[in-house]
Amino acid sequence: MAKYTRTGEHTYTDEDGFAYDLSDLGRLGESAGAKLHLSISKGGESMEIVTNGNGEGQFMAVDTPSGTDYRQTAGTLQYQLPRREWALCDQLRRMWDEWDEATKPAEWDEFDDMLFGTEDAR
Secondary structure, X not given: OXXXXXXXXXXXXXXXXXXXXOHHHHHOOOOOOOEEEEEEXXXXXXXXXXXXOOXXXXXXXXXXXXXXXXXXXXXXXXXXXXXXHHHHHHHHHHHHHHHHHHHOOHHHHHHHHHHHXXXXXX
């Protein structure tokens, strides 16, 4: 588990330089129709979890000609926000690491193979 440093109300950083903005947690429970945006960022890139006002379900923001719309990607019984802020930071970091691994250019694997050999050779 990473160590998080509180930098404000519902905002944190970690030792790897990631910033976590959980500010929308202050609106939790206000309205089930609202969308809460909870994000992780580093080096000008960011990703977020979007959930309803009760912290249940996951959504993806979609730009449409009439503005931002939301598409549900996980139901209210399939996803609920963690109860502790540090656990939400952990979840965001795991999602970042999975996203980073999935979007890493194939050339990086080739470079790794040049440096460390192929997996077959290890």
